[in-house]
Amino acid sequence: MVMPGQRTGSTAGRKTTVMEEKRRGWRPGLGTLAGVAALASAIMALVVAPPDAIQGQSQRLMYVHVPSAWTAYCAYALVLFSSIAVLLRRGQRWDALARAGAELGVGMTALAIVEGSIWGHTVWGVWWTWDARLVTTAVMMFLYLGYLVARGLPGSPERVARRSAWLGIALFAQVPVVHFSVLWWRTLHQPPTLLRPDLEAPIAPLMLAALLTSLVAFMLAGAWFVRRRVAQLAPAAAPANETVEQPAAQPAPVRGTPVLARGDVTPTGAATAPLLLTRSRL
Amino acid sequence: MSAWAFVAIGYVLAACVWIGYLVVGRRRTRAEGPRQ
Numbered sequence: 129m130v131m132p133g134q135r136t137g138s139t140a141g142r143k144t145t146v147m148e149e150k151r152r153g154w155r156p157g158l159g160t161l162a163g164v165a166a167l168a169s170a171i172m173a174l175v176v177a178p179p180d181a182i183q184g185q186s187q188r189l190m191y192v193h194v195p196s197a198w199t200a201y202c203a204y205a206l207v208l209f210s211s212i213a214v215l216l217r218r219g220q221r222w223d224a225l226a227r228a229g230a231e232l233g234v235g236m237t238a239l240a241i242v243e244g245s246i247w248g249h250t251v252w253g254v255w256w257t258w259d260a261r262l263v264t265t266a267v268m269m270f271l272y273l274g275y276l277v278a279r280g281l282p283g284s285p286e287r288v289a290r291r292s293a294w295l296g297i298a299l300f301a302q303v304p305v306v307h308f309s310v311l312w313w314r315t316l317h318q319p320p321t322l323l324r325p326d327l328e329a330p331i332a333p334l335m336l337a338a339l340l341t342s343l344v345a346f347m348l349a350g351a352w353f354v355r356r357r358v359a360q361l362a363p364a365a366a367p368a369n370e371t372v373e374q375p376a377a378q379p380a381p382v383r384g385t386p387v388l389a390r391g392d393v394t395p396t397g398a399a400t401a402p403l404l405l406t407r408s409r410l
Numbered sequence: 411m412s413a414w415a416f417v418a419i420g421y422v423l424a425a426c427v428w429i430g431y432l433v434v435g436r437r438r439t440r441a442e443g444p445r446q
Contacts, residue, residue: 174421184413185412185413186413188417235431239423239427243423246419247416247420349428353431360435
């Protein structure tokens with residue numbers, strides 16, 4: 129039986145305790161809230177909200193499609209602001225935040241496209257059409273997919289972070305193009321219902337409540353993911369750009385062998401250079 | 411297929427995506443140690 133505080137680390141010398149595992153592992157606050165909100169949004173969307181007068185039951189896909197797109201917008205805004213912070217403050221955690229935002233955004237954009245495709249099949253009769261909103265959204269997804277791929281190009285962590293930051297700032301120009309595409313061009317896709325230039329909201333109150341509940345659930349789940357992902361990519365113990373000296377594992381000195389300090393010269397003439405590691409988790 | 415079937419597919423798909431994020435978010439990459 130493992131007691132709280134007792135070491136469990138029999139694996140590869142990892143000195144972890146049950147309490148440490150709990151602190152680093154499941155965070156019930158945000159995750160639980162997201163789960164409860166998801167349950168509430170499913171009830172609101174599938175039971176409470178009425179079917180659309182024209183589209184019928186298939187309109188219920190809106191409660192997944194629209195929050196996916198909005199979450200993607202917010203994730204890309206996170207990439208933008210984190211990228212600016214990378215250039216101004218040069219923090220690896222800001223860079224991790226930008227990467228997590230892009231990962232969330234690409235998935236949410238893909239989900240929005242697929243959900244929209246299913247919805248389009250039921251009300252338009254086609255899975256895909258070369259509509260301005262659809263095309264600009266797909267372009268946005270591939271642009272940020274390219275951003276994630278570009279992060280894998282060779283370079284030091286600092287160089288990759290700065291290069292990605294410029295890219296993350298530039299790519300955000302596509303987001304308003306997507307949002308306003310239904311206003312700038314004649315599209316099959318309907319114009320926005322909530323974020324309209326005239327600030328009106330032509331939607332039934334129960335539908336609006338279901339949509340906002342679903343949006344809250346998506347945002348909470350997205351925030352939960354980003355927090356977890358940043359903790360993985362750039363642990364909190366590592367401040368921005370900190371270069372730390374990693375204590376190398378020193379074997380026990382053999383009797384009669386002189387113990388050399390770093391910088392000393394070995395009998396063979398080789399200097400014992402300090403082992404420098406950067407605590408980046410890119 | 412009825413409209414409800416498409417709605418069900420859409421919601422199951424969304425759940426699968428979020429489960430995917432949950433798996434990625436819980437993966438322990440910290441145990442790998444710092445990269446040189």
